[in-house]
Amino acid sequence: MSSEILVGFKMSIQLDAEWEGFHMNTDMDRGWNPYVAGSLAGLLLVFSAWISGKFVGASTTYVRAVGMIQQLFDSERVKSVEYLAKNAPTIDWQWMFVVGIVAGSFISAATSGSFRWKALPDMWEDRFGASRAKRAVVAFLGGAVAMFGARLADG
Numbered sequence: 805m806s807s808e809i810l811v812g813f814k815m816s817i818q819l820d821a822e823w824e825g826f827h828m829n830t831d832m833d834r835g836w837n838p839y840v841a842g843s844l845a846g847l848l849l850v851f852s853a854w855i856s857g858k859f860v861g862a863s864t865t866y867v868r869a870v871g872m873i874q875q876l877f878d879s880e881r882v883k884s885v886e887y888l889a890k891n892a893p894t895i896d897w898q899w900m901f902v903v904g905i906v907a908g909s910f911i912s913a914a915t916s917g918s919f920r921w922k923a924l925p926d927m928w929e930d931r932f933g934a935s936r937a938k939r940a941v942v943a944f945l946g947g948a949v950a951m952f953g954a955r956l957a958d959g
Contacts (some may be wrong), residue, residue: 836912858897863954865902868893 852860871893875882882888913919923936932938 836916860901861898861954862902862905863951864891865899866951867891867955868896868899 849860852858867887868891871882871885871888872895875893882893910919924934924939928939932942
């Protein structure tokens with residue numbers, strides 16, 4: 805298994821050298837190369853599963869976060885939900901992992917100089933217009949479909 809990981813990492817370094825002049829967005833020239841970042845993320849996932857025996861995931865964290873919020877208003881209801889009885893709404897390693905994703909994304913964008921407060925990405929405006937309501941509806945529906953798929957897969 806480790807030789808496959810090294811081969812994949814060497815391939816990504818080679819692709820990095822071949823695609824050195826390729827940038828998806830000229831505003832983000834100081835960002836990470838996507839091949840290197842993807843390879844490192846893949847290594848993180850492999851080593852995380854290998855060392856801890858747990859797979860990296862986030863969908864359960866969102867359900868637990870909703871359970872924690874709901875406990876503030878109706879703790880009896882939370883106790884009666886079968887899924888939350890099995891997966892107690894607590895702060896655990898997975899919850900902190902999601903917090904780390906948000907914090908790490910911010911730190912990465914801030915240190916690369918690519919961080920900007922922006923309601924709509926340029927690509928979205930170019931394709932679909934400047935409607936924030938349309939963007940919010942599509943983002944919500946996309947999130948609902950992704951969460952449904954994750955829950956369906958018992959993730």
